[in-house]
Amino acid sequence: QKEVEQNSGPLSVPEGAIASLNCTYSDRVSQSFFWYRQYSGKSPELIMSIYSNGDKEDGRFTAQLNKASQYVSLLIRDSQPSDSATYLCAVIGDSGGSNYKLTFGKGTLLTVNP
Amino acid sequence: GAVVSQHPSRVICKSGTSVKIECRSLDFQATTMFWYRQFPKQSLMLMATSNEGSKATYEQGVEKDKFLINHASLTLSTLTVTSAHPEDSSFYICSARDFGNNEKLFFGSGTQLSVL
Numbered sequence: 001q002k003e004v005e006q007n008s009g010p011l012s013v014p015e016g017a018i019a020s021l022n023c024t025y026s027d028r029v030s031q032s033f034f035w036y037r038q039y040s041g042k043s044p045e046l047i048m049s050i051y052s053n054g055d056k057e058d059g060r061f062t063a064q065l066n067k068a069s070q071y072v073s074l075l076i077r078d079s080q081p082s083d084s085a086t087y088l089c090a091v092i093g094d095s096g097g098s099n100y101k102l103t104f105g106k107g108t109l110l111t112v113n114p
Numbered sequence: 115g116a117v118v119s120q121h122p123s124r125v126i127c128k129s130g131t132s133v134k135i136e137c138r139s140l141d142f143q144a145t146t147m148f149w150y151r152q153f154p155k156q157s158l159m160l161m162a163t164s165n166e167g168s169k170a171t172y173e174q175g176v177e178k179d180k181f182l183i184n185h186a187s188l189t190l191s192t193l194t195v196t197s198a199h200p201e202d203s204s205f206y207i208c209s210a211r212d213f214g215n216n217e218k219l220f221f222g223s224g225t226q227l228s229v230l
Contacts, residue, residue, distance in 0.1 A: 042223070043221040043222060044207075044221050045221070046218065046220070101160060102160070102219060104157040104158045104159075105157060106156065107157055
């Protein structure tokens, strides 16, 4: 059973702080990793994708991947109240092939307090 | 980014009726679409993979006769919940791969199904 684990939270940070979201996965051969943001009642929105070890930065967001530890994280700098949402970690369990099936974690609820 | 259109956004129906949900890729062709279901405060669970011109592939535990999937064109997949019951009430979300955009997966806006 391929699993993606996240701390469900809620994670509460003050406005302007750094929010750190963590995710671990069980399938060692996983190749592709994604962070999605989901507002209540809405569908997920892709925030970041990362495929190789190390850091990947995009604006206020930084994704970090450590395949040896089977760990992926998302840092949000200068957190804003509008960042308040559930953040879903998603993993493709194999090389992707023709299916591209994502396995999602349960998500971490982030609240940014003004 | 690529746009995936899903409708209706909300459906309320009586128990025993069938409900059809449409998923369209608006600016790209999608040979593969995915259907997910999400219960409150739970993660997205993949129900089935919809392949254009062939039968859908269902995940374990998903009844193919209850959740009918048709992917007749490169831009349209439909999910029909047949003889819906209250336990089928959920948030249904489709997604599609855009081969022209690093094969990224884009989601439709979701359909909230409530079966009375």
